[in-house]
Amino acid sequence: MRTATILFLLLALLIAVTVIASGIGPYAISPPEVARALVQRLFGGTNNGTVETVIFNIRLPRVAAAGIVGAALAAAGAAYQSLFRNPLVSPDILGVSTGAGLGAVTGILLGLPVTAIQLMGFTGGLITVLIVVVIARALRGGGDVLVLVLAGIVIGALAGAAISLVKVLADPYDQLPAITFWLLGSLAGIKVHDVATTIPIVLLGLAPLILLRWRIGVLSLGDDEARALGVNVSRLRAIVIVAATLVTASVVAISGVIGWVGLMVPHMARLLVGPRFDRLLPASILLGAAFLIAVDTLARSAARIEIPLGVLTAVIGGPLFVWLLAHNRRRMLP
Amino acid sequence: MTLLRAHDLSIGYGRTVIARGIDLPIEAGSVTCLLGPNGIGKTTLFKTLLGLIPPLSGRVEIEGNDLASLDQQTVAHHIAYVPQAQATEFSYSVLDLVVMGRTAHLGAFAAPGANDYAIAMTALERLGISTLADRDSTRISGGQRQLALIARALAQQARVIVMDEPTASLDLGNRILVLETIRSLSADNLAVVLSTHEPEHAFVVADRVAILAANGFLTGPVENVMTSDELSRLYRVGLVVEKTPSGRSVVGPA
Numbered sequence: 001m002r003t004a005t006i007l008f009l010l011l012a013l014l015i016a017v018t019v020i021a022s023g024i025g026p027y028a029i030s031p032p033e034v035a036r037a038l039v040q041r042l043f044g045g046t047n048n049g050t051v052e053t054v055i056f057n058i059r060l061p062r063v064a065a066a067g068i069v070g071a072a073l074a075a076a077g078a079a080y081q082s083l084f085r086n087p088l089v090s091p092d093i094l095g096v097s098t099g100a101g102l103g104a105v106t107g108i109l110l111g112l113p114v115t116a117i118q119l120m121g122f123t124g125g126l127i128t129v130l131i132v133v134v135i136a137r138a139l140r141g142g143g144d145v146l147v148l149v150l151a152g153i154v155i156g157a158l159a160g161a162a163i164s165l166v167k168v169l170a171d172p173y174d175q176l177p178a179i180t181f182w183l184l185g186s187l188a189g190i191k192v193h194d195v196a197t198t199i200p201i202v203l204l205g206l207a208p209l210i211l212l213r214w215r216i217g218v219l220s221l222g223d224d225e226a227r228a229l230g231v232n233v234s235r236l237r238a239i240v241i242v243a244a245t246l247v248t249a250s251v252v253a254i255s256g257v258i259g260w261v262g263l264m265v266p267h268m269a270r271l272l273v274g275p276r277f278d279r280l281l282p283a284s285i286l287l288g289a290a291f292l293i294a295v296d297t298l299a300r301s302a303a304r305i306e307i308p309l310g311v312l313t314a315v316i317g318g319p320l321f322v323w324l325l326a327h328n329r330r331r332m333l334p
Numbered sequence: 335m336t337l338l339r340a341h342d343l344s345i346g347y348g349r350t351v352i353a354r355g356i357d358l359p360i361e362a363g364s365v366t367c368l369l370g371p372n373g374i375g376k377t378t379l380f381k382t383l384l385g386l387i388p389p390l391s392g393r394v395e396i397e398g399n400d401l402a403s404l405d406q407q408t409v410a411h412h413i414a415y416v417p418q419a420q421a422t423e424f425s426y427s428v429l430d431l432v433v434m435g436r437t438a439h440l441g442a443f444a445a446p447g448a449n450d451y452a453i454a455m456t457a458l459e460r461l462g463i464s465t466l467a468d469r470d471s472t473r474i475s476g477g478q479r480q481l482a483l484i485a486r487a488l489a490q491q492a493r494v495i496v497m498d499e500p501t502a503s504l505d506l507g508n509r510i511l512v513l514e515t516i517r518s519l520s521a522d523n524l525a526v527v528l529s530t531h532e533p534e535h536a537f538v539v540a541d542r543v544a545i546l547a548a549n550g551f552l553t554g555p556v557e558n559v560m561t562s563d564e565l566s567r568l569y570r571v572g573l574v575v576e577k578t579p580s581g582r583s584v585v586g587p588a
Contacts, residue, residue, distance in 0.1 A: 085424075215437065224417070227385075230407040231406065274426075274430075
């Protein structure tokens with residue numbers, strides 16, 4: 001199948017998942033009804049029935065948030081896998097998630113309001129990656145991928161230790177459950193406002209990845225080959241790290257730490273459209289959005305209580321990944 | 335015409351000097367064979383010629399311009415690099431791999447267009463492997479992958495092609511195929527620089543030989559440099575160059 005056809009089908013899948021997910025919940029709405037309300041709103045109709053209130057004020061903000069978080073994590077994962085020439089790399093390889101976790105957890109400990117906690121999460125992620133890059137530069141002139149990864153592991157471990165310390169210090173009845181819930185990832189408390197502030201930052205980070213898609217793909221051949229082919233490797237690598245860090249930190253700030261998506265979705269996309277980054281990136285974005293919307297719908301509707309999203313992505317993602325690996329080993333592994 | 339020239343070049347990393355005083359002209363339509371024992375720094379010399387690492391002193395000139403003053407994209411218009419044919423981590427198709435040779439000719443935000451694919455296909459046809467275009471580049475033979483990487487260098491449309499041990503780990507048939515291909519590239523007025531472990535390859539393809547050894551750098555026409563004495567000195571064993579009855583030059587123990 002041609003790539004354009006596959007991308008079109010993925011877009012159709014994303015729309016279908018969005019419509020179905022917006023109908024699922026305590027107040028069930030059939031997919032045709034959801035579609036009718038969406039089309040009506042799109043063409044300026046303002047019918048303020050219960051159906052519209054549920055869809056536009058309750059369901060859709062959360063569905064949109066799940067879509068953005070999934071798309072951002074998958075795009076960052078695909079970019080890092082190309083950058084580090086390793087299909088086993090995920091967006092938090094340089095410690096962005098742990099750093100964001102430390103920032104947010106400290107905010108919870110200090111009893112800050114939700115917006116401030118998100119801001120601290122975002123800043124924590126950025127600062128962590130900044131420290132990692134500075135250390136790598138100091139050690140080896142900044143050029144070496146291996147030094148970057150090792151610095152990421154060390155700083156990630158330090159941030160992880162700091163998170164544990166905050167947990168010990170936290171009030172076990174009030175703050176500790178909030179911290180634990182945040183670290184497992186959830187979209188339960190999401191507001192329209194969060195979605196509106198996150199979208200511009202995610203787009204700002206995705207834009208360079210989309211524009212430089214071809215060169216980022218060439219980077220996967222290795223530094224020397226990419227440079228001999230005319231790519232300014234150190235500049236491109238800096239751009240990819242900044243862009244991927246920006247999108248990851250901005251979504252982790254509103255959703256908490258959600259694992260697996262950034263590692264697994266690019267693999268699924270690679271099965272569909274092959275390894276070329278200019279095809280992999282749009283496929284990962286669409287598939288990541290659809291995947292996380294589906295999983296988040298399960299998280300809020302499968303049980304009487306809200307299941308943490310990070311738990312579900314691991315429970316669903318892990319076995320799915322093994323199944324894919326078993327059936328497509330030749331195409332997934334080098 | 336001299337396409338590439340090394341001027342009193344010292345190569346190495348940081349404070350470690352690997353070789354100094356390298357003067358090497360690369361002429362259009364010539365094949366230059368770089369010989370030297372393992373670990374002596376042949377790859378370091380190539381990386382310096384390609385502008386991947388800076389020279390410790392001296393300079394590399396591309397058609398009269400100092401390499402250090404040019405950006406990576408401009409350099410790629412003049413020199414192409416054919417690495418040893420290892421499989422990559424990602425299973426690109428042969429055509430996708432070859433079309434990456436067009437990167438230096440694309441704008442920063444562009445992806446290859448129909449014209450670039452046409453050039454890539456022409457390069458594959460030129461090397462007789464157009465039937466491999468849609469095959470997975472990690473699932474073809476080493477010789478085929480080497481030819482695909484040479485095709486990528488052709489698609490880059492640079493006039494100097496630097497090949498790092500293009501015949502290493504190939505079987506006899508593929509070795510001859512690759513050497514014949516290299517010879518035919520020089521007939522198109524391209525300049526090829528290759529390193530090899532087998533001195534006899536220099537007799538087959540090269541116009542000029544460059545020898546990088548522990549006791550210095552030496553270059554000149556094949557017949558002047560590839561003598562029993564020089565080879566014995568280079569490899570530190572007694573070697574003798576002999577002509578077979580058919581006129582072929584072979585190297586063997588003295």
